[in-house]
Amino acid sequence: MNRRAAGKRRDEPTGNAPAVGSAVLGIAGLAAEASRFYGMRRFNEAQEICRQILAREPGHVQALNLLGLMAQAAGDHRAAAKMFTKAIAADEVNAACHYNAGNSYQALGNRAKAAAYFSNALALGMDARAVGFILQSPAIAAYVGRIAGKWPLPVTSDELFGTDSVAPLARDLFLRAAMEATTLASMQLEVLLGHARAELLRRASNEGGVDDETVAFACALARQCFINEYAYGQTERESELAGALGDRLLQDLASGAAIAPLALAVIAAYFPVHALPQADALLRRDWPAIIAGLLRVQLREPREEVEGRGTIPTLTPIKNDTSVEVMRQYEKNPYPRWTVNPLTAFAADRARGRTVATAEQQAERDILIAGCGTGSHAIQIAQVYPNARLLAVDISMTSLAYGRRKTRELGLCNIEYAQADILELGAIGRSFDSIESVGVLHHLAEPFAGWRVLVSLLRPGGTMRIGLYSELARRVIVEARTRIAARNYRATAEDIRRCRQDIFREAEQWKPLIGAKDFYSMSGCRDLLFNVMEHRHTLPEIAAFLNEHGLTFQGFEPFDDPAVLEQFRKQFPGTADETNLDQWHRFEVEHPETFWDMYVFTAKKTGP
Numbered sequence: 001m002n003r004r005a006a007g008k009r010r011d012e013p014t015g016n017a018p019a020v021g022s023a024v025l026g027i028a029g030l031a032a033e034a035s036r037f038y039g040m041r042r043f044n045e046a047q048e049i050c051r052q053i054l055a056r057e058p059g060h061v062q063a064l065n066l067l068g069l070m071a072q073a074a075g076d077h078r079a080a081a082k083m084f085t086k087a088i089a090a091d092e093v094n095a096a097c098h099y100n101a102g103n104s105y106q107a108l109g110n111r112a113k114a115a116a117y118f119s120n121a122l123a124l125g126m127d128a129r130a131v132g133f134i135l136q137s138p139a140i141a142a143y144v145g146r147i148a149g150k151w152p153l154p155v156t157s158d159e160l161f162g163t164d165s166v167a168p169l170a171r172d173l174f175l176r177a178a179m180e181a182t183t184l185a186s187m188q189l190e191v192l193l194g195h196a197r198a199e200l201l202r203r204a205s206n207e208g209g210v211d212d213e214t215v216a217f218a219c220a221l222a223r224q225c226f227i228n229e230y231a232y233g234q235t236e237r238e239s240e241l242a243g244a245l246g247d248r249l250l251q252d253l254a255s256g257a258a259i260a261p262l263a264l265a266v267i268a269a270y271f272p273v274h275a276l277p278q279a280d281a282l283l284r285r286d287w288p289a290i291i292a293g294l295l296r297v298q299l300r301e302p303r304e305e306v307e308g309r310g311t312i313p314t315l316t317p318i319k320n321d322t323s324v325e326v327m328r329q330y331e332k333n334p335y336p337r338w339t340v341n342p343l344t345a346f347a348a349d350r351a352r353g354r355t356v357a358t359a360e361q362q363a364e365r366d367i368l369i370a371g372c373g374t375g376s377h378a379i380q381i382a383q384v385y386p387n388a389r390l391l392a393v394d395i396s397m398t399s400l401a402y403g404r405r406k407t408r409e410l411g412l413c414n415i416e417y418a419q420a421d422i423l424e425l426g427a428i429g430r431s432f433d434s435i436e437s438v439g440v441l442h443h444l445a446e447p448f449a450g451w452r453v454l455v456s457l458l459r460p461g462g463t464m465r466i467g468l469y470s471e472l473a474r475r476v477i478v479e480a481r482t483r484i485a486a487r488n489y490r491a492t493a494e495d496i497r498r499c500r501q502d503i504f505r506e507a508e509q510w511k512p513l514i515g516a517k518d519f520y521s522m523s524g525c526r527d528l529l530f531n532v533m534e535h536r537h538t539l540p541e542i543a544a545f546l547n548e549h550g551l552t553f554q555g556f557e558p559f560d561d562p563a564v565l566e567q568f569r570k571q572f573p574g575t576a577d578e579t580n581l582d583q584w585h586r587f588e589v590e591h592p593e594t595f596w597d598m599y600v601f602t603a604k605k606t607g608p
Contacts, residue, residue, distance in 0.1 A: 005069050005103065006096035006126070006133070027053060031062050043070045059090035065097050068104070077104040092352075093345035095124035099133070099174075106173050118177040124345045127182035131189060134175050139168040144188045147195070152505045157199050165203070166196050170217035179224035181340050185520040187504055194232045197221055197269050204266040205241050212288075218265035219294045225269045226298055227337055229522035230493070233501040234270070242270040253281050261291050273298035305401035312400050312417055315393060316424035322445035323395060323421045325532045329491075330373075330396035333523035337402070338376050341410060343383045350383075361385050365433040369393070370422050370454055371440025375403020375415075381436065382412045391430070393420040422450040431459050438467030438600055442535040448545055455549045458605045464551065467600040471536040472592040476512045478536075480529055491530040496522060499529070512596075539585035539599070546581075546603055554602040555579050564594060 025033065030053050037046035047070060050063040057063075068083030084101035088094060102117035122130060134140060147155050169175060178184060184193070200218050203210060225232060234242070246267050252259050264273075264282070273279055279299055287295065318327055341347070349355045365388045369378040372392035382390055392415050394400050400417045407415050420428070422437070422444060435454050441447040447468070458464060489499040500519070503510045518524030546553055555578050559565060568587050569576040577583060588594050 005072060006099045006121075027057055027060065031060070034063060034066055038066050038070070043073070046070065059086070061087045061091045061094055061097065064090070065094075065100065068097075068100055072100070072104060072107075077107040080104040081108065093124050093348045095121045095126040095345070098124060099126055102174065111173060115173050115177060118174045119181065122177055122181040123340055125342070127178070127340045130174075130178040130182060131184055131186045134172075134178060134184070134189065135186070137172060137175070139172065140175070140189075140192070143169075143192050147188070147191055155195070157195065157202070160195055161199060166199055166214060166217060169196055170213040176217060176220040179220040183228050183337075183517065183520050183524075184224065185517040187507065187514050190232060190520065191504070193221060193224065194234070197225070197232065197266075198234070198238050200262070200266050200269070201238060201241050201245065204260070204263045205245055207260065207263075210262050212290075215261045215265060215288070216290050218262055218269065219290045222265050222268035222294055223297055226272060227339060228520055229333065229337065230270070230272070231497065231500060231520065231522045231525065233497050233504075238270075242267065246271060246276070250277060253278050259285070261288055264291060265294060268294055268298055272302070274302040301405060305398070305405050308404060309397050309401045312397060312404065312419060315418045315420040315428050318395060318419075318421045318424075320421060320423055320445055322533050323423065326443050327395045329526065329532050330394075330523075331398045333526050334374050334396055334399040334402050335523040335527050336374060336376065336518075337521065337523060338374060338406075341379065341406075342376065343380050347383050357384075357386070362387055364388065366431070367391070368430075368432040368435045368454075368457060370425065370435060370437035371395075372400070372403060372417070374399045375406050375417075377436065377438065378403060378415050378417075379407055379410060379412060382407075382415050383410075386414065388414060390415045391418065391432075392416065393418050393422075393425070395419065395421055422453060424453075426453045426456055431457050433459055433462050434464070435462070436465040438465060439598060441466070442469045442537070442598075443531060443533050444535075445533065447535050447537070451545065452549065455551065455605070460605055462605050463554070464603045464605070465600070466603065467598045468542065469534065469536045469598050470588070470592075470595040471538050472588055473595045473598075474536050475592065477528065477534075480510070480513055484529060489530075491526060491532070493522060496525055496530060500525060537599070539581050539588060542599065542601075543581040543585075550606050551603040552606050553579055553581055554604055556584070557600040564591075567591065 030049050034046045034049040034053065037043075037049065046066060050067050053060045053063040064083045064087035068080040068087065071077070071080035071083060081101060081104040084097050084104060087097040088101065091097065098117045099121035102114045102121060105111075105117060106114035126133070135144065143160060146160050149155075150159075179193075184190070196217075200214075200221070203214075204218075245263060249259060249263060249267055251257075267273070267276075273282065273295065280303075282295060282299065318324055346355070350357070361384055363385075365385065367381060367385065367388050367390045369381065369390060369392040372378045372394045373396075375392065378390055378392035382388070392400075392403065394403075394417075397419050400419060404415075404417045407417075422440065423446075435458050437451075437454060441450050444450040451466070454464065484499060487499075487502075489495045503513060503519075507514055513519050513528070516528060518528040543553070545551075565578070568578070568583075571587055571590070572583055575583075
């Protein structure tokens with residue numbers, strides 16, 4: 001049976017099935033029955049129902065996907081690939097079908113096609129679930145088990161990898177694609193990949209020959225380390241070997257000597273290539289395609305960002321002392337560093353006319369993104385509102401340069417980027433139909449002073465989307481910051497790495513942190529635990545501000561867990577009002593983890 005598959009349902013009820021061949025059941029009913037039989041592993045019945053569905057609707061994606069999964073389970077990957085290809089033809093943005101096709105093409109030995117399908121799956125939204133799929137691999141599960149068997153004591157390279165070295169990891173194309181696409185937020189994977197990096201360093205230092213798959217794996221690992229900004233811990237011996245390998249590369253660059261692709265990839269897994277002296281000389285050499293791709297990410301793109309900084313306008317001065325400190329933090333660690341456009345599937349559907357913009361989305365409107373960071377937020381809004389004029393401001397020029405490069409890559413033309421301090425925005429002489437500021441105000445010296453400035457820029461009838469930290473939900477972060485201060489960790493890359501490794505070793509005490517995605521990148525961890533300024537708020541404080549400034553609370557963002565709303569309605573039977581902040585405050589007191597990320601809500605301006 002295939003080791004990993006998307007589209008399985010293991011929670012289906014068991015028992016006898018009703019007759020399904022009659023006209024009583026429509027397509028949707030038949031599909032539900034097919035899924036139920038599939039979940040019970042009664043494949044003959046599931047296949048028969050899928051064929052009935054396809055006789056009536058030849059492009060039915062769910063039926064084609066299920067037939068493909070059952071062919072995979074039988075080891076018939078040619079038939080499986082054929083079914084997945086048909087499903088993708090009917091629905092090009094179905095991430096699960098791309099992923100399943102990748103598994104079958106990998107089993108067939110067509111690694112180029114497999115890699116392409118895996119990359120498509122990640123780009124279409126599977127990046128958020130990548131860790132779970134990766135850990136399903138028997139080979140990776142075995143490595144994780146060996147590490148856990150000795151934890152917290154270290155495992156040696158021989159104990160972990162044996163004579164195979166990293167070959168089983170290098171053969172895992174989905175792992176490689178995921179390392180190139182997204183931060184892998186998993187303690188288990190980070191520890192494993194840290195060991196793999198050290199093993200590759202040892203091999204590169206010994207100048208031994210390696211196959212192309214190992215080089216490709218090393219390049220993918222280097223890209224993962226670049227995405228997470230070199231958050232992985234390393235031993236003193238590793239640091240010495242990596243430094244020596246880097247020195248050798250610089251000597252070879254200067255002399256014109258050959259540079260082994262593995263050596264360059266391994267160095268890029270420990271240091272960003274663009275920061276190396278004479279790095280541009282690397283671009284004047286001929287490299288295999290996999291190395292050229294690594295240099296694009298670690299050298300060409302950062303150069304493009306640096307060169308473009310001078311053309312980004314500054315709208316306001318940055319003069320508040322706290323604002324200056326925050327700016328320095330995000331200049332050093334722009335946040336978040338992202339690669340996958342979260343609206344890829346949305347944009348593809350919109351381009352093909354499968355979804356049509358609402359009148360509101362089609363309207364010409366002025367939108368302010370106050371604190372746009374590295375552009376992900378602004379880019380999402382620009383795709384949803386293609387006729388809007390967006391002003392995206394941030395305090396960090398490094399973040400703005402990253403965002404503008406990504407905007408150009410996506411071909412978007414309706415975003416104007418500029419450097420500004422929210423506290424000074426009142427002087428720009430502009431107003432907006434909509435303002436978004438999520439995860440920003442609580443880093444100002446005076447969050448409500450910044451919020452008042454934004455209210456003054458909002459047109460009557462306009463809406464605000466605001467994100468603020470919760471005092472109740474962030475108690476674990478406050479405790480963590482207190483312990484960090486007591487241990488004298490500083491906000492330097494070296495100390496953040498050391499702090500993270502100590503937290504790993506004390507994992508039971510730090511579960512909420514280890515489960516947070518931000519913990520797995522240098523900028524994210526600094527933002528989470530070492531931010532130079534963080535304020536937290538309560539719902540009564542927010543309600544008072546809204547009332548004072550003529551803003552009507554419209555509701556919170558949809559919750560990832562639908563059980564939250566179910567619990568809320570149970571707590572206030574018959575009177576539950578999702579726009580009642582007093583009720584939400586009483587609910588949060590009993591469920592303080594509800595707003596773990598932050599309060600994200602919309603408010604409407606009713607006054608002038």
